[in-house]
Amino acid sequence: MSKTVASPETKRSALGAEIVGRIHQLGAISATPAQLTRIFLSPEHRSAADRILVWMREAGMAAHLDAIGNVCGRYEGDRPGLPCLMLGSHYDTVRDAGKWDGPLGLFTAIACVADLNRRGRRLPFAVEVIGFADEEGVRFSSTLLGSRAVAGTFDEKLLDARDRAGIAMRDAMVEFGLDPARIGAAVRTRGELLAYVELHIEQGPVLEQNNLPLGVVTVISGATRLAAKLTGMAGHAGTVPMALRRDALAGAAESIAAVEEFCKNDAAGLVGTVGYIDAKPGATNVIPGLVSFTLDIRAPADSHRKMAVADIVRRIEVIAKRRGLALQLDVTHENRSVPCAPWLKAQVAEAVAAEGFPVFELPSGAGHDGMAMIDISDVAMLFVRCRGGISHHPDEHVETDDADAGARVLLRLVENFRARE
Numbered sequence: 091m092s093k094t095v096a097s098p099e100t101k102r103s104a105l106g107a108e109i110v111g112r113i114h115q116l117g118a119i120s121a122t123p124a125q126l127t128r129i130f131l132s133p134e135h136r137s138a139a140d141r142i143l144v145w146m147r148e149a150g151m152a153a154h155l156d157a158i159g160n161v162c163g164r165y166e167g168d169r170p171g172l173p174c175l176m177l178g179s180h181y182d183t184v185r186d187a188g189k190w191d192g193p194l195g196l197f198t199a200i201a202c203v204a205d206l207n208r209r210g211r212r213l214p215f216a217v218e219v220i221g222f223a224d225e226e227g228v229r230f231s232s233t234l235l236g237s238r239a240v241a242g243t244f245d246e247k248l249l250d251a252r253d254r255a256g257i258a259m260r261d262a263m264v265e266f267g268l269d270p271a272r273i274g275a276a277v278r279t280r281g282e283l284l285a286y287v288e289l290h291i292e293q294g295p296v297l298e299q300n301n302l303p304l305g306v307v308t309v310i311s312g313a314t315r316l317a318a319k320l321t322g323m324a325g326h327a328g329t330v331p332m333a334l335r336r337d338a339l340a341g342a343a344e345s346i347a348a349v350e351e352f353c354k355n356d357a358a359g360l361v362g363t364v365g366y367i368d369a370k371p372g373a374t375n376v377i378p379g380l381v382s383f384t385l386d387i388r389a390p391a392d393s394h395r396k397m398a399v400a401d402i403v404r405r406i407e408v409i410a411k412r413r414g415l416a417l418q419l420d421v422t423h424e425n426r427s428v429p430c431a432p433w434l435k436a437q438v439a440e441a442v443a444a445e446g447f448p449v450f451e452l453p454s455g456a457g458h459d460g461m462a463m464i465d466i467s468d469v470a471m472l473f474v475r476c477r478g479g480i481s482h483h484p485d486e487h488v489e490t491d492d493a494d495a496g497a498r499v500l501l502r503l504v505e506n507f508r509a510r511e
């Protein structure tokens with residue numbers, strides 16, 4: 091596709107093209123040739139790590155794999171051993187993934203360091219780039235394993251978790267070339283980090299709708315997940331009169347519609363999703379007696395999310411009671427929202443404005459490694475527009491100009507970074 095000729099005021103660097111080239115190279119490292127799948131501790135995950143280590147070293151960094159398989163690069167400041175500004179993202183993927191979720195942030199960070207290195211520029215702090223080994227949590231059903239190991243919140247019981255094939259994480263680590271007994275060596279401390287900044291694709295349509303390449307993240311929304319079970323009475327679809335039925339699936343349908351309506355009428359960023367449902371016995375001619383479904387509720391503010399969850403639960407209780415259904419609701423997952431640090435967010439916004447882009451703030455509805463890093467560092471994020479807001483899908487796409495815009499802003503942020511007073 092041909093691009094329009096850049097007008098004199100349109101700035102563009104070579105960073106975008108370099109980043110996009112690497113996105114495609116890494117995107118070719120997959121378990122399956124036809125689609126991109128690169129799961130934690132798989133052989134292709136290891137090949138990707140080795141490739142990233144090479145690129146980090148070419149960018150002038152000392153690079154190594156840490157104890158959980160994170161790819162770590164360090165570019166010293168104007169003297170060795172200084173605390174670092176840490177940049178990064180993750181290099182694992184979901185199944186049948188896009189190429190940009192994770193690697194865009196990682197390669198943008200590497201490109202920024204390479205640029206400093208080419209100019210011989212040293213800063214009054216070190217810059218570290220980290221590629222987290224597991225953010226998506228596909229293999230062992232537990233997310234943020236890489237960043238949790240760094241933040242010191244990795245639960246060692248997870249070493250015994252098994253994947254679909256029955257392989258334990260500790261055995262997969264050995265296969266990858268890691269020593270599970272040394273996992274504690276990945277831990278970093280608060281004194282080593284001045285800040286953690288992550289550039290990531292938006293994974294939603296808001297920037298595109300606003301015709302903007304970049305967004306400054308205000309907060310990573312917290313989430314509550316629940317498992318709901320409605321029990322009624324199975325029966326013959328032909329013989330039980332409507333008034334005498336206790337149809338668990340009809341009750342679930344009413345509950346789902348109530349969740350949607352409740353969230354739609356919220357003006358404070360609340361989103362609610364029922365992403366899974368199962369009806370038993372599951373036959374055309376049988377009234378469903380047992381239905382399980384999940385709920386995923388997110389909001390930028392924790393207090394708001396908690397109130398919304400309580401409200402939604404009450405509504406489902408009312409529906410169940412009216413229909414004579416037994417209701418069981420369990421919270422299966424809960425994480426707090428992670429606000430981006432105001433002082434750091436201000437520096438991101440300053441860099442966006444200095445590169446000539448409007449400063450647009452938005453919350454992140456998706457989870458990110460900052461949720462773990464907040465335990466040892468202040469966190470900020472910069473979002474880059476992705477086509478159609480599509481993510482976790484092979485159609486995920488970022489324009490080179492947008493990748494370049496993100497790189498210029500990140501580089502400016504790094505060069506002008508001031509540690510918190």
Ligand SMILES: [Zn+2]
Pocket residue numbers: 180191192225290
């Ligand atoms: Zn991601």
